[in-house]
Amino acid sequence: MDGCAANPAPRKIMPGATIGVLGGGQLGRMLAHAGGRMGYRFVTLDPTPDSPCGQTARQIVARYDDREAARELARLADVITYEFENVDAGVAAMLEAESYVPQGSGLLFTTQHRLREKRALEAAGARVAPYAEIRSLAELQEAVARLGLPAVLKTATGGYDGKGQWVLREPSDVGPAWAEASRTGAELVLEQFIRFAKELSVIAARRPSGEIRTFPPAENVHVRNILHLSIVPARISDAVRLEAEQLALSIAESLGVVGLIAVEMFLAEDGTLYVNELAPRPHNSGHYTMDACRTSQFEQHIRAICDLPLGDTSLLTPVVMVNVLGEHMKRLMAWLPDADPEAARLGVEPKLHLYGKAEAKKGRKMGHLNVLAPHADAALAWISQSEIWRTEEA
Ligand SMILES: Nc1ncnc2c1ncn2[C@@H]1O[C@H](COP(=O)(O)OP(=O)(O)O)[C@@H](O)[C@H]1O
Numbered sequence: 259m260d261g262c263a264a265n266p267a268p269r270k271i272m273p274g275a276t277i278g279v280l281g282g283g284q285l286g287r288m289l290a291h292a293g294g295r296m297g298y299r300f301v302t303l304d305p306t307p308d309s310p311c312g313q314t315a316r317q318i319v320a321r322y323d324d325r326e327a328a329r330e331l332a333r334l335a336d337v338i339t340y341e342f343e344n345v346d347a348g349v350a351a352m353l354e355a356e357s358y359v360p361q362g363s364g365l366l367f368t369t370q371h372r373l374r375e376k377r378a379l380e381a382a383g384a385r386v387a388p389y390a391e392i393r394s395l396a397e398l399q400e401a402v403a404r405l406g407l408p409a410v411l412k413t414a415t416g417g418y419d420g421k422g423q424w425v426l427r428e429p430s431d432v433g434p435a436w437a438e439a440s441r442t443g444a445e446l447v448l449e450q451f452i453r454f455a456k457e458l459s460v461i462a463a464r465r466p467s468g469e470i471r472t473f474p475p476a477e478n479v480h481v482r483n484i485l486h487l488s489i490v491p492a493r494i495s496d497a498v499r500l501e502a503e504q505l506a507l508s509i510a511e512s513l514g515v516v517g518l519i520a521v522e523m524f525l526a527e528d529g530t531l532y533v534n535e536l537a538p539r540p541h542n543s544g545h546y547t548m549d550a551c552r553t554s555q556f557e558q559h560i561r562a563i564c565d566l567p568l569g570d571t572s573l574l575t576p577v578v579m580v581n582v583l584g585e586h587m588k589r590l591m592a593w594l595p596d597a598d599p600e601a602a603r604l605g606v607e608p609k610l611h612l613y614g615k616a617e618a619k620k621g622r623k624m625g626h627l628n629v630l631a632p633h634a635d636a637a638l639a640w641i642s643q644s645e646i647w648r649t650e651e652a
């Protein structure tokens with residue numbers, strides 16, 4: 259796979275065609291729901307039988323690095339997309355050779371690796387947290403001396419939901435973090451810890467022709483490194499909102515994105531925006547668009563890869579998206595059947611989305627609620643009084 263691989267010549271993919279999705283998780287499921295409504299068929303490749311996407315599409319049950327299975331996906335599909343970034347390089351090359359992959363593999367190659375991603379972001383004119391490539395304990399010590407503490411040591415590949423990360427607060431954290439991190443065998447990067455006022459994300463969609471649109475910025479709250487809330491409209495100034503949108507636009511243009519790109523950002527206390535990371539796919543912080551925007555991120559992705567005109571991304575109502583993890587499922591199910599006078603009193607409408615996952619493991623994303631409200635504060639008030647997200651420890 260070549261880092262600067264050009265995107266293939268664009269084709270129009272019309273309803274009735276089959277869209278192949280590498281990965282059968284919830285993002286694939288919601289893509290299939292949005293595209294199915296427009297008349298597309300779906301086939302997914304995922305190792306787990308009856309995957310979230312497989313429940314709404316035809317499924318090939320196989321490992322992601324199974325070349326024969328990828329060939330079968332290419333044979334069945336008119337166009338291929340993916341719902342996660344860790345696509346095996348050999349599989350990506352095979353799909354590009356035997357099918358139509360409008361997103362290309364260049365962007366995947368970039369976003370699969372934090373160092374490549376940071377260099378591409380810098381080339382696009384975006385600011386990233388000061389960082390250093392780490393290949394030895396000596397390099398780590400040198401980087402800590404240069405960047406200061408606190409800092410975050412991350413694996414360059416394979417991390418998600420805070421996995422593959424070690425926060426260094428004191429000099430005595432350096433040795434143990436190096437011991438654990440070096441054991442992963444992955445390349446490592448040290449980042450200065452940004453004392454952010456808020457975390458934001460902006461999702462942009464771009465068509466092969468260059469048409470491009472952004473969704474309204476989301477203000478994101480993580481708990482234990484897993485996204486908990488996306489608050490929209492984000493509680494930021496108009497100037498920051500505009501800058502965040504412009505940043506996403508320029509990154510999407512500079513990287514020649516086709517389809518969606520999610521741009522995660524830190525807003526520092528002094529108003530500076532740093533780009534944290536990119537995801538070349540639908541993003542958890544864009545789930546609010548399903549009920550609160552004229553066009554959802556999933557529909558927009560389908561439109562972009564099929565080379566149809568992009569939809570209007572206007573926000574129809576304030577909203578807070580709140581994730582439902584495995585540990586919340588029991589209380590969610592207890593809440594669901596009864597009327598909720600508090601929701602009525604606050605004027606909020608919680609819209610339920612569940613992903614069809616069998617096992618409710620702790621920390622596993624099982625679904626989300628889009629809490630529509632007259633003002634984001636009312637949605638936040640409803641969430642904080644709800645039993646569903648009550649923490650056991652509290
Ligand atoms: N350099 C940093 N400064 C401050 N917080 C950080 C930094 N890097 C990561 N974090 C925190 O950890 C979260 C997860 O890190 P991220 O790099 O986005 O990895 P993941 O792939 O797990 O989403 C971020 O959303 C942020 O809350």
Ligand SMILES: [Mg+2]
Nearest residue numbers: 419522534535
């Ligand atoms: Mg992240």
